[in-house]
Amino acid sequence: MPSVERKRILNLFAQHVSAGKVRFYHRYGFTLIPGRREGAYLYDVNGRRYLNLHCNGGVFNLGHRNAQVIEAVRRGLDACDIGNGHLISEPKALLAQSLAACLPGDLKHVVFGVSGGEAVDAALKLARAVTGRPGIISAQGGYHGHTGLAMATGDARFRAPFGPPPPGFSQIPFDDLPALESALTPGTAAVILEPIPATLGMRLPAADYLREVRRLCDRCGALFIADEVQTGLGRTGKVWAIEHFGVTPDMLISGKGLSGGIYPITATCVNRRVYRFIERNPFIHVSTFGGSDLGCLAALEVLRITTDRAFLAEVNRKAARLAAGLETVRHAHSSIFLEVRQLGLFIGLRFVDTSLTLVVSKALFDNGLYAIYAANNKRVLQWLPPLTIADAEMDEALAILDRSLRQVQTRLSYRVLRFVARRLSREPV
Numbered sequence: 001m002p003s004v005e006r007k008r009i010l011n012l013f014a015q016h017v018s019a020g021k022v023r024f025y026h027r028y029g030f031t032l033i034p035g036r037r038e039g040a041y042l043y044d045v046n047g048r049r050y051l052n053l054h055c056n057g058g059v060f061n062l063g064h065r066n067a068q069v070i071e072a073v074r075r076g077l078d079a080c081d082i083g084n085g086h087l088i089s090e091p092k093a094l095l096a097q098s099l100a101a102c103l104p105g106d107l108k109h110v111v112f113g114v115s116g117g118e119a120v121d122a123a124l125k126l127a128r129a130v131t132g133r134p135g136i137i138s139a140q141g142g143y144h145g146h147t148g149l150a151m152a153t154g155d156a157r158f159r160a161p162f163g164p165p166p167p168g169f170s171q172i173p174f175d176d177l178p179a180l181e182s183a184l185t186p187g188t189a190a191v192i193l194e195p196i197p198a199t200l201g202m203r204l205p206a207a208d209y210l211r212e213v214r215r216l217c218d219r220c221g222a223l224f225i226a227d228e229v230q231t232g233l234g235r236t237g238k239v240w241a242i243e244h245f246g247v248t249p250d251m252l253i254s255g256k257g258l259s260g261g262i263y264p265i266t267a268t269c270v271n272r273r274v275y276r277f278i279e280r281n282p283f284i285h286v287s288t289f290g291g292s293d294l295g296c297l298a299a300l301e302v303l304r305i306t307t308d309r310a311f312l313a314e315v316n317r318k319a320a321r322l323a324a325g326l327e328t329v330r331h332a333h334s335s336i337f338l339e340v341r342q343l344g345l346f347i348g349l350r351f352v353d354t355s356l357t358l359v360v361s362k363a364l365f366d367n368g369l370y371a372i373y374a375a376n377n378k379r380v381l382q383w384l385p386p387l388t389i390a391d392a393e394m395d396e397a398l399a400i401l402d403r404s405l406r407q408v409q410t411r412l413s414y415r416v417l418r419f420v421a422r423r424l425s426r427e428p429v
């Protein structure tokens, strides 16, 4: 597309959607306007190709425009529409059955939504209703969405302009059991956590952390909610990340990838105890577009693909291959590239300094790879390749990373590197 057309889109977007966003991307030389998209690749409207390792937090787990998901929705378009959330629905029933079949314990019932935030809101409402308590505990630096109650679990900078927060919310450091133990009170309704918080830079918890969280919740009568919006659906090499930690929550939230990148849908999966409240109050939480019939058809196909043993085995094989390649690159650039955090294809690359991570992500972008840093730990670059990524595409990603790191180091002066090193101790790990 000629650059004059690109300018037209930017102007239009700036005029009617967000001039701030246009300015931000322009300032960092990061302006990507998606045009054609296919598999692991995203093309700017000017035709420039990017390997997509952002994947919008897992929305594109199955790559862009996955043919099987498109076909499922296309068949649905021939026969149905969004449906009516007030009525009984076969696609909803079938999807809930599929989710129940791949979830542990008695997580056998589902409340559908459109967005992750909405699904989290539903979980927190239900936790309060079921326990009759107000308190909600979440992790500092985690993220559960920008809607009402979900927003209240998160970072103050995203809620400060919107008035006083609702009462009952508190935060603790992630992976800190003594902090949780002292935060839990007889008024605590629920603890909500991502098994591996993405915004904290793919911070992997101690092996027994989530099991201990479960035990502490049980002891105090609080519910445990696992937010698997990013970590679920095969991303970590198992269907759900909680399976790695041998823990069953009272509620589990799925979103993003459940849509197949084609039709938005989310699920708040609940156990028998929570379900009893929904059974008694079937119209107390209504969502017009939540669990639309078309969304259910997309999600059914996503589950069919991602719960397949052979598919998961492939994810693990790719994860091991990528881990070996990343270790080689890390070794070659060990003065600035400190650590690879990885479970399956949920990956964080930790660098020595925040500003360096920004420079690296820009170099990657200039070399045709799109990835972003973790919002609450900017030393970590998030890598979420599509789970369907090909070996050749992984090799391409590794080659781009190696080239970008070489370019960054030759551009950085000795003074800058010393400045970076001095800041090390002040940065979160």
Ligand SMILES: Cc1ncc(COP(=O)(O)O)c(C=O)c1O
Pocket (backbone or CB within 6 Å): 057, 114, 115, 116, 117, 118, 120, 143, 144, 145, 146, 194, 198, 227, 228, 229, 230, 255, 256
């Ligand atoms: C872990 C997690 N939970 C919840 C959400 C909110 O999802 P949504 O943006 O669909 O509301 C996100 C979004 O990034 C997320 O990463």
